[in-house]
Amino acid sequence: MTNHRPWLSAYPEGVPADIDTSQYPSLVHLMEEAFRKHATKSAYSYMGKDFTFAEVEVMSRAFGAYLQSLGLQKNERVAVMMPNVVQYPVVVAGILRAGLILVNVNPLYTARELEHQLKDSGATAIVIIENFAQTLQKCLANTPIRHIVLASMGDRLGLIKGSVVNYVVRSVKKLVPDYELPGAVRFNEALEKGEGRTLTTPALEREDVAVLQYTGGTTGVSKGAILTHGNVIANVLQSEAWNEPAMKEIPPGQQPTSVCALPLYHIFAFTVNMMLGMRNGSKNILLPNPRDLQGVLGELAKHTFHSFPAVNTLFNGLLNHPDFDKVNWHNLKVSIGGGMAVQSAVAERWLAKTGCPICEGYGLSETSPSASCNPVTNKAFTGTVGLPLPSTWMKCADDEGHEVPVGETGEILIKGPQVMAGYWQRPDETARAMTADSYFRSGDIGVMDERGYFRIVDRKKDMILVSGFNVFPNELEDVVAAMPGVLECAAVGVPDDRSGEAIKLVIVRKDEALSEEDVRAYAAEHLTAYKRPRHIEFRSELPKTPVGKILRRELRDKADK
Structure with a gap:
């Protein structure tokens, strides 16, 4: 391992080179400290109602006791399939306090995808919001699930408001397709059953598994990254240390407040x-x-907030919404961009309109997720994914795993206390992903400069090969996204008899007058010949994961047919 960490000299003042991961034996210890220390403070604001840390403690204790009353033993897996509703943090705290393993499930999964994850994880219980109960019904018979807890949007909002919310969701917006799940227990009923019982938290250590976080499947079959209590604790402490220079600017007396727009089942928001x-x-x-940008802006207009983790598509969508200026952005101290590349045009507008720069970070499900980030003290957009976080080692390596010189491209390898224990029940995949000296192979191609800043050039699999030249879609998309009239764009390679692959550019227009000729002229001015798109297609929207990451694979698959 290289003993030199050039990035440390670029760290903002006060950010440590390393963090002390021994502060908590488990996430349960971290959460229970929070419940004691911050008991009277609001932990969550949900649909106009605030829930204190003490209330979350009481509900999670009851839920954990309920799970234990079903006979669930330490290390059994419990799937959670919910959007950002208050039941999510309650259920997760209950699962972990009962010594069980959380399996985060994307609520927008199809029955086929859900079945794969439930079977692969071996989950015996699931907590699901009724909006997606029909999906579970379709695959339930093929899964190991024995216990179902059904939540609804209005469960914890009080009798009157909760009933109104549920009526609107079910009968007005018709967001709950018909389903039949005999034997399912309602969330409020599960809490009532657990209230009179004792929760017994088994002995937990940092090496114990906390979460199975399934990779997005943008590169193939979805695999469960095994994240231990120690992995997530490390990443929490790394993120805290990194954000501290900005967060200490919050005026005394104001509670730190975060916008939770990214789904909590995604590891970025989870951590x-x-x-x-x-x-x-x-x-x-x-x-x-x-995705309801008007609703998001309407809610944010009611709050003072300081931290906003998001993806480029959300920052961009909000900037282009007419209600953007109805929100007071001036208390914002940290905007973290992750999940996909942040485009310079979006970052420049965000800084101009909010006064708070987007600090682009980088990570994966396998790294809990944060591995690197731009300093929160930066004011200008760097076009990089920043510096490795405290206690993190990163390098660019060739196909044999040898480190390449500064300034040369190679696969990014990551080592640190946040790196997963492996893939669930896939020793072969784990062996492929890890080097002999415990570095994780990210599958991303990058380059490090002399100061230790890393830039992602692209994913190995997304690279387009045009007549022997490597074309990296991120670079092309960044250029085209800055063109007036372009709302969003994505570049993929499509088979071509002459050049092996040709570039296809898919654009969502901001201005309907934008023509193919305009795009070609712009590309000719800004891109070298082999980087220019051969095919241009206009669409009303791009396929995305629920987190907002553009699915290039889908665009490629459609082009192949």
Whole structure:
């Protein structure tokens, strides 16, 4: 291992080179400290109602006791399939306090995808919001699930408001397709059953498994990254240390408040919203549907907030919404961009309109997720994914695993206390992903400069080969996204008899007058010949994961047919 960490000299003042991961034996210890320390503070704001840390403690204790009353033993897996509703953090705290393993499930999964994850994880219980109960019904017979807890949007909002919310969701918006799940227990009923029981938290250590976080499947079959209690604790402490230079600017007396627009079942929000929020006593503003931009802005207009983790597509969508200026952005101290590349045009507009720069970070499900980030003290967009976080080692390596010189491209390898224990029940995949000296092979191609800043050039699999030249879609998309009239774009390679692959550019227009000729002229001015798109297609929207990451694979698959 290289003993030299060039990036340390670029760290902002006060950010440590390393963090002390021994502060907590488990996430349960971290959460229970938060419940004691911040008891009277609001932990979550959900649909106009605030829930204190003490209330979350009581509900999670009851839920954990309920799970134990079903006979669930330490290390059994419990799947959770919910958007950002208040039941999510309650259920997760209950699962972990009962010594069980959380399996985060994307609520927008199809029955086929859900079946794969339930079978692969061996989950015996699931907590699911009724909106997606029909999906579970379709695959239930083929899964090991024995216990179902059904939540609804209005469960914890009080009798009157909760009933109104549920009526609107079910009968007005018709967001709950018909389903039949005999034997399912309602969430409120499960809490009532657990209230009179004792929760017994088994002995837990940092090496114990906390979460099975399934990789997005953007590169093939979805695999469960095994994240231990120690992995997530490390990443919480790393993120806290990294954000501290900005967060200490919050005026005394104001509770740190985060916008929770990214789904909590995604590891980014799980770590930097829920778990870091526990650690530092923050309030999280839960936004169940970040695609409803008007609803998001309407909710944010009611709050003072300081931290906003998001993806480029959300920052961009909000900037282009007419209600953007109805929100007071001036208390914002940290905007973290992750999940996909942040585009310079979006970052420049965000800084101009909010006064708070987007600090682009980088990570994967396998790294809990944060591995690197731009300093929160930066004011200008760097176009990089920043510096490795405290206690993190990163390098670019060739196909044999040898480190390449500074300035040369190679696969990014990551080592640190946040790196997963392996893939669930896939020793072969784990062996492929890890080097002999415990570095994780990210599958991303990057380059490190002399100061230790890393830039992602692209994913290995997304690279387009045009007549022997490597074309990296991120670079092309960044250029085209800055063109007036372009709302979003994505570049993929499609088979071509002459050049092996040709570039196809898919654009969502901001201005309907934008033509193919305009795009070609712009590309000719800004891109070398082999990087220019051969095919241009206009669409009303791009296929995305629920987190907002553009699915290039889908665009490629459609082009192949």
